[in-house]
Amino acid sequence: MAETASRPERPEPRYGNRPTMKDVAARAGVGLKTVSRVVNGEPGVTPDTERRVQEAIDALGFRRNDSARVLRKGRTASIGLVLEDLADPFYGPLSRAVEEVARAHGALLINGSSAEDPEREQELVLALCARRVDGLVVIPAGDDHRYLEPEIAAGVATVFVDRPAGKIDADVVLSDSFGGARDGVAHLIAHGHRRIGFIGDQPRIHTAIERLRGYRAAMEDAGIPVEEEWMSLGPTDPDRVGQATETMLGGPEPVTAIFAGNNRVTVTVVRVLAGLTRPVALVGFDDIELADLLKPGVTVVAQDAAQLGRTAAERLFRQLDGASDAPERIELPTRLIKRGSGELPPAG
Amino acid sequence: MAETASRPERPEPRYGNRPTMKDVAARAGVGLKTVSRVVNGEPGVTPDTERRVQEAIDALGFRRNDSARVLRKGRTASIGLVLEDLADPFYGPLSRAVEEVARAHGALLINGSSAEDPEREQELVLALCARRVDGLVVIPAGDDHRYLEPEIAAGVATVFVDRPAGKIDADVVLSDSFGGARDGVAHLIAHGHRRIGFIGDQPRIHTAIERLRGYRAAMEDAGIPVEEEWMSLGPTDPDRVGQATETMLGGPEPVTAIFAGNNRVTVTVVRVLAGLTRPVALVGFDDIELADLLKPGVTVVAQDAAQLGRTAAERLFRQLDGASDAPERIELPTRLIKRGSGELPPAG
């Protein structure tokens, strides 16, 4: 009666009131720390006491609150993955690979899609940092990552994948976009093509630039002057890419072959080409499912998304284990897979 | 000198020592709570004070520790997603849809793959509960989810997707596997087939059973007795499925059409059929990319993975917003997409 509602109380009537170690301790008739010991498998508890505690845990449905644990211990055993779009088939295996490595290290994976928007990337990354993830694997959308400096200084391990970080020095794992594109285009040239189109992603994106550079290098190596209208960079939605494809294939001097800058582009180009009678050669960057069953099969420059993810995650955990190597740039090779579309001779 | 290491100290020399609100307060020459107010945009702070605090925040690179916040507030603003395999193209869009809804509600997504292993599912789910996620979206691998009872009782919102929960009563969002399969098989029958094979996932999996049931129903509706060797359930790896396909197509009375129980199966069957001269009709459950460009195009019973995820996530947040409807079973319709392979007449 005398003591009323002046004691600071939990803000909301919390959803369910979960039992705490204190509750377990009270029920088992032991001290708080003893419960902690049992829960964490620490030594120094008699079998009999342990049994009593375990019974109380089961009876109450107790589950340790990792938020509190994290607060006390300073490590969250979780890592963040920021990618472009979880729904893109390229990122599925990558994401899965990161997850597997995390799992092997007892960590959970928190992930989010930036939708290729630099602001959203930053927002996500900072939200993850606020959660105090131990480390970050980032497929950057933006080109300025100085906002990460305080985080990295504070000990957040960070590895970039697929594209390098902007304006900061950090680990990065990527595929050899330049070399892959150059090889792919050289392959087309070797099959007699001279008028070759390049359709890629937005020039803001590092891989798009690198692949275009590879295209130019191959053309230059072969002594073929490149026409402006053979190159098209921009969003990879079907409309834009479809239009670009048709433009290149129209006109008085159409291209006889196309190099597609990524999986999304390749799919759309294949669709357009399927509607033509005249054969047009095609090599795409990134492998795509069922590419072997199309007629002709789609020749691609394949990169190993899972390997990218695995490598990045492993490097991340090496950082977390205390390795303090200088930031490194790891480049994985690509592989040309011939399936038919890239071996078509020039028509017309 | 006099005071030595008797004060309880943080266990490890923490990775980076991040500044706390206390540090910011000291630097700005204000009280702790004032910093909290600024950080959270609460009213009652003079512009001048706010500026000083903001400067200190920027100077120190302070970032609020959400772990501590969570501990105090009781909500984590994060939800867990447990699916079978992030790398499976079916789950990418689903996962992305869940993420979008979570984002709209200001929550982060933690996800993990169960690899179709019930134990791993449970392990993951409980780890997520220990993190005190506010809610769970689960694509179940196991068939007994009683282990979730204490969690649900404690207020963890839970929605199952793609397959119902086992032995507990919970919300579930799924596609009409039975109806979809029945329609698909009926479609084959309508095109004159009578000897139709069914290749599906392991019988442990709910959707596999439902689709088989749909197959049987369609056959029965048409008065066609089903032979044992026309049905094959099991793992969906290429070896097993390839073998099953070849078995059905061999022998004296081979099937003239195949119904494939999911996207993985369809892809493998397409590969096998591509190696044959004789045409075999095919309808697959789940749409697959490029299915329209194959010759013939692959007829499928499509389900909308993104819609599944969206619906589930929305239902989850409705639970979190306090709705206490009885657990519901939401079934989304499927759609038959005719592309050629399902319209082939029986050969032989």
Add this chain to the structure above:
DNA sequence: CTTGCATCTGACAACGTTGTCCAGGTTCTA
């Protein structure tokens, strides 16, 4: 110049866990 009121600020406890340290009890040895 005092009073009253509104506004701003800070001290403090609490969230649930774990590390430290000490008390009490048991077992073994001399």
Add this chain to the structure above:
DNA sequence: TAGAACCTGGACAACGTTGTCAGATGCAAG
């Protein structure tokens, strides 16, 4: 049988934040 060594269990503080409440400050009115 006393003392030492050991083992088990528990009290307590601290992690970084936020809600409560009371104190401080400033200003207008009496």
